[in-house]
Amino acid sequence: MSDLTFYTHPMSRGRIIRWMLEEVGGSYDTRIIGFDSDMKAGEYKAINPMGKVPAIKHGDVVVTECAAICAYLADAFPERGLAPPTNHRGLYYRWLFFAAGPLEMGVSNRAMGLVIPEDKYRMAGCGRFEDLMDTLEYAVTQNAFIAGDSFTAADVYVGSHIGWGLQFGSIEKRQAFADYLGRLGQRPAFLRAQEIDDSIIKKMQTA
Structure with a gap:
C-alpha cells in the first residue's frame, strides 16, 4: 500500500474510508484537505473535480465516492477477505x-x-x-x-x-x-480509525 494516498478531512465522509483502510491494513499516505479553499483549489480538483473528499490515489488509479472506494479497496487487496467470492x-x-x-x-x-x-x-x-x-x-x-x-x-x-x-x-x-x-x-480497525481521526481533529483545534 506504499503507493496509496488518501485525501480526506477528519470531519467528513472520509471517516468511512479511514475505517476501510484500517480494515485493509498496511501503510498509506494521508493528505488532509481543508474545506472550501483547499477542496476547491485546482491541485485537488485535478483529483476530484467535485471538490469533495474523500478520494484515494492508488498508483495511477484515482477513485472517488465512498461506496466505490470501499469496493475498490476490497478488490485491490483480496487477501483481506473484505468482499465475498x-x-x-x-x-x-x-x-x-x-x-x-x-x-x-x-x-x-x-x-x-x-x-x-x-x-x-x-x-x-x-x-x-x-x-x-x-x-x-x-x-x-x-x-x-x-x-x-x-x-x-x-x-x-x-x-x-x-x-x-x-x-x-x-x-x-x-x-x-x-x-x-x-x-x-x-x-479493532474501527476503533483505530476513530482514534486517528479524533486525534487529527484535536490537533487542528489546538493549532
Whole structure:
C-alpha cells in the first residue's frame, strides 16, 4: 500500500474510508484537505473535480465516492477477505448500492428538513422514508453481517451511514440498528480509525 494516498478531512465522509483502510491494513499516505479553499483549489480538483473528499490515489488509479472506494479497496487487496467470492456478491452489491443511492438520498433529505410531496414519491429514488427504514432494518437482520455471515466492505459503508444517522437523528432509533452497530463497533480497525481521526481533529483545534 506504499503507493496509496488518501485525501480526506477528519470531519467528513472520509471517516468511512479511514475505517476501510484500517480494515485493509498496511501503510498509506494521508493528505488532509481543508474545506472550501483547499477542496476547491485546482491541485485537488485535478483529483476530484467535485471538490469533495474523500478520494484515494492508488498508483495511477484515482477513485472517488465512498461506496466505490470501499469496493475498490476490497478488490485491490483480496487477501483481506473484505468482499465475498464473485459468484456470491448478490447481497454485497445490493446493500452497498442501496446505501449509496436510496439511503444516502433519504437520510440527507431528512437531515436538511426536505419533505418529498405525497404525489412525488414514485419519482424519488429513496421513496417513502418509512419504507426506507423498514428496508434498512430488513437488510441488517437477515444475517450476522450485511452480506452474510462474514464482515465485508459493505458493512463499513452501511454501518457508517447507520452510525451517523443515529448520532444526528436522521435515521430512526430501532433496536435492530443498535444491535447491528454493536457487532461492528468493537472491531479493532474501527476503533483505530476513530482514534486517528479524533486525534487529527484535536490537533487542528489546538493549532
